[in-house]
Amino acid sequence: MVEIDENLIGKEVLEMAFDRCIKCSTCKYSYKDFEKSCPSGERFLFESYWASGKIRIIRGVVTGELEWSEDLKDAIFACPTCGACMDACQAPHADYIVDMIEALRELAVKHIGPATNQEFLVSRCEENCNPYGESNSDNEELKKQFNLPDKADWVYYIGCTSNYRQQSLRDSTLRFLKKSGINFTLIDEHCCTSPMIRTGQLSIVKDYMNYNIAQIKNTGATKVITSCAGCYRTFKKDFEKFGEEYDFEVFHTLELVKQLLDDDKLKFKSEYNKTVTYHDPCHLGRHMGVYELPRVIYKQIPGLKLVEMKRNRNFAWCCGAGGGVKIGYPEWSVEISKERLDEAKETEATVISSVCPFCRTNLSDANDNYNFDFEVLDLMEIIDQLDIEIEK
Ligand code: SF4
Numbered sequence: 001m002v003e004i005d006e007n008l009i010g011k012e013v014l015e016m017a018f019d020r021c022i023k024c025s026t027c028k029y030s031y032k033d034f035e036k037s038c039p040s041g042e043r044f045l046f047e048s049y050w051a052s053g054k055i056r057i058i059r060g061v062v063t064g065e066l067e068w069s070e071d072l073k074d075a076i077f078a079c080p081t082c083g084a085c086m087d088a089c090q091a092p093h094a095d096y097i098v099d100m101i102e103a104l105r106e107l108a109v110k111h112i113g114p115a116t117n118q119e120f121l122v123s124r125c126e127e128n129c130n131p132y133g134e135s136n137s138d139n140e141e142l143k144k145q146f147n148l149p150d151k152a153d154w155v156y157y158i159g160c161t162s163n164y165r166q167q168s169l170r171d172s173t174l175r176f177l178k179k180s181g182i183n184f185t186l187i188d189e190h191c192c193t194s195p196m197i198r199t200g201q202l203s204i205v206k207d208y209m210n211y212n213i214a215q216i217k218n219t220g221a222t223k224v225i226t227s228c229a230g231c232y233r234t235f236k237k238d239f240e241k242f243g244e245e246y247d248f249e250v251f252h253t254l255e256l257v258k259q260l261l262d263d264d265k266l267k268f269k270s271e272y273n274k275t276v277t278y279h280d281p282c283h284l285g286r287h288m289g290v291y292e293l294p295r296v297i298y299k300q301i302p303g304l305k306l307v308e309m310k311r312n313r314n315f316a317w318c319c320g321a322g323g324g325v326k327i328g329y330p331e332w333s334v335e336i337s338k339e340r341l342d343e344a345k346e347t348e349a350t351v352i353s354s355v356c357p358f359c360r361t362n363l364s365d366a367n368d369n370y371n372f373d374f375e376v377l378d379l380m381e382i383i384d385q386l387d388i389e390i391e392k
Pocket residue numbers: 020021022023024025026027028051052055088089090091097
């Protein structure tokens with residue numbers, strides 16, 4: 001067996017590349033109707049871009065049969081880590097394929113560096129604690145605006161995309177949380193580290209995780225709520241992978257909305273008379289197995305007609321923003337979203353909705369670039385438009 005550097009976070013999953021994949025190619029298409037499912041393979045149409053090829057690259061570079069070179073970069077980094085391959089593959093390593101791709105990236109960053117522009121994800125964080133390069137918000141202004149305490153039971157972890165790019169989603173969430181009556185506050189956040197983990201750039205990850213845990217602890221909160229599928233996955237899955245423990249519970253806003261509906265505390269007092277199609281964020285769907293929860297909520301909104309795209313739930317086509325693709329391959333990233341909007345068009349919905357600020361960003365970009373006429377809205381923004389009553 002080839003020796004793999006003990007210090008690599010992804011060491012264990014890299015070992016899977018040696019004896020698990022049988023190169024059957026099942027990962028290339030959805031097992032339902034053999035629909036296209038892998039944005040990377042479909043765009044580049046070359047074996048190395050599908051999951052099976054990436055696993056082959058791991059074997060090659062670890063054994064030394066394949067030399068590290070710049071030519072490998074696109075095959076390694078041009079993939080939104082959507083996880084459609086995990087869903088399609090029927091072999092025992094299926095659930096670990098995205099981890100394997102991330103481990104390959106960890107290795108690649110050491111040997112050939114990240115893909116073009118992905119290095120900014122780290123350098124901007126080092127300067128401003130967020131990958132957008134925006135001046136860091138310590139969220140004190142928002143705390144004043146929403147009259148939030150320093151100590152609380154809950155922390156709303158806003159996440160960089162909502163805080164710096166999708167403030168309508170952020171503010172809709174803040175208004176909902178205020179109406180819900182939960183005792184919550186905000187922290188001076190560092191990035192959750194999702195963009196760095198997805199692109200194999202791990203230098204600041206553990207420090208950032210420790211920082212966020214300490215900030216949350218300072219508030220005395222025992223519950224953290226986020227409106228971002230990426231932050232949710234990172235807190236729920238990646239902190240443990242990096243050996244960072246915390247003693248608070250983590251929720252997506254969906255879970256609070258659903259709980260309030262189940263307890264008969266949340267009442268919708270007005271109607272939303274539009275046809276809506278739901279886009280499953282990869283980080284919430286295939287990565288975390290959350291498919292029905294959002295659908296149950298949309299269906300309880302009076303007047304709202306929920307229609308499904310052809311590829312939905314575990315078969316959903318990715319929005320194209322994740323895995324460092326938005327910054328590394330910006331034009332292609334939006335082309336992936338265009339394919340999603342073409343599919344949404346077939347449903348005759350006028351609203352495409354999701355529960356992730358990153359999906360909202362990329363779907364909006366495609367909507368604008370390709371002159372679709374959808375309203376692109378997060379579920380929290382739809383709820384914000386309604387007259388609601390929450391029993392406290
Ligand atoms: S990753 Fe899974 S589906 Fe793809 S070739 Fe290997 S065993 Fe087959």
